[in-house]
Amino acid sequence: MQTCFHVPYSALTMFITTDQKERDSATAYRMMVEVLGTVLGTAIQGQIVGAASNCPDPDELDSSNSTIPTGYSLEETKQAYLIASGVICIIYVCCAAVLFLGVKEKKDNGRKKTLLTFRQGICLVMSHGPYVKLVIGFLFTSLAFMLLEGNFALFITYSLGHRKHFQNILLVIMLSGTLTIPWWQWFLTRFGKKKAVYFGISWAVPFMLLIVCIKSQLIISYLVSVAAGVSVAAAFLLPWSMLPDVVDDFKVRNPEIHGHEALFYSFYVFFIKFASGMSLGVSTLSLKFAGYVTGSCIQPEAVSLTLKVLVSPVPVALIAVGLLILRTYPIDEERRQGNQKLLQERLDSESETSALGSEV
Numbered sequence: 001m002q003t004c005f006h007v008p009y010s011a012l013t014m015f016i017t018t019d020q021k022e023r024d025s026a027t028a029y030r031m032m033v034e035v036l037g038t039v040l041g042t043a044i045q046g047q048i049v050g051a052a053s054n055c056p057d058p059d060e061l062d063s064s065n066s067t068i069p070t071g072y073s074l075e076e077t078k079q080a081y082l083i084a085s086g087v088i089c090i091i092y093v094c095c096a097a098v099l100f101l102g103v104k105e106k107k108d109n110g111r112k113k114t115l116l117t118f119r120q121g122i123c124l125v126m127s128h129g130p131y132v133k134l135v136i137g138f139l140f141t142s143l144a145f146m147l148l149e150g151n152f153a154l155f156i157t158y159s160l161g162h163r164k165h166f167q168n169i170l171l172v173i174m175l176s177g178t179l180t181i182p183w184w185q186w187f188l189t190r191f192g193k194k195k196a197v198y199f200g201i202s203w204a205v206p207f208m209l210l211i212v213c214i215k216s217q218l219i220i221s222y223l224v225s226v227a228a229g230v231s232v233a234a235a236f237l238l239p240w241s242m243l244p245d246v247v248d249d250f251k252v253r254n255p256e257i258h259g260h261e262a263l264f265y266s267f268y269v270f271f272i273k274f275a276s277g278m279s280l281g282v283s284t285l286s287l288k289f290a291g292y293v294t295g296s297c298i299q300p301e302a303v304s305l306t307l308k309v310l311v312s313p314v315p316v317a318l319i320a321v322g323l324l325i326l327r328t329y330p331i332d333e334e335r336r337q338g339n340q341k342l343l344q345e346r347l348d349s350e351s352e353t354s355a356l357g358s359e360v
Contacts, residue, residue: 011266130331143275144318290306
């Protein structure tokens, strides 16, 4: 159901305006509010669920007693998760209602949709070179950031020992991402989207290395979180900002095909879900082999080492592969503006033809 909502919601960007600048602006606003929603979800989930856990800090534990204290109640934790999920679901439904009732689609001037089978649509979409390079490149970078985000809370708790601060550190990351999205929007309009990708995605790399190489200090963890949030903002914004350019390029190369924009978005959402599943699977299996014990306040040393690998070397390697693939992405600013000019000329020509037909 979430995917059924996500695909048309993201594809609406192509239908509320045909102007590239307006689409980029709408995408920036959408992603800023989306990250803000993630902040809200992180706050609700973290504060409600975190209140149900009473594991002390590592220095307060006796190494001979690594189990959860006797005051811990599994039933209280169950209730905390139910309450948190209930609140988030209510917010989700309210936002979906606002979208459904408040957003109006722009009609495509009566142009008929080209009738293609699903298999033909897949072949067309997946044979478009810029789209394939964009999707595969961001598949690697998305997997890198999902590994970082998915394991960062455990890394803060068990490797750095900041058990009482991990919820606040996660909030700092997401708030930093929310506040820097407008800056990335300005950057990509000023210097181009490919430069924004290289600079924005690679920005997190030195901080990923820094946090596992230096001795654990709370202030450094917060500083790294702010810096990581800046890169997370770029990872959130840039893929969705570049996807409409690929659709425009496809329209220029295939002028006889209309009405298949949602295919581009649906496959991109699929690859994002695929990266999320891979991240979850790799993290779960790695921690299982390392001896992670669910609910334990103290974990084996191998768990700490595994978490360090999952939040630093592996994401850095994935980012490097993703950026190398995106280097071959052919749609630069010159090609993007040329596509916009060609599409506008084609639209004006069709409008004039339609007007003459009406007069006749």
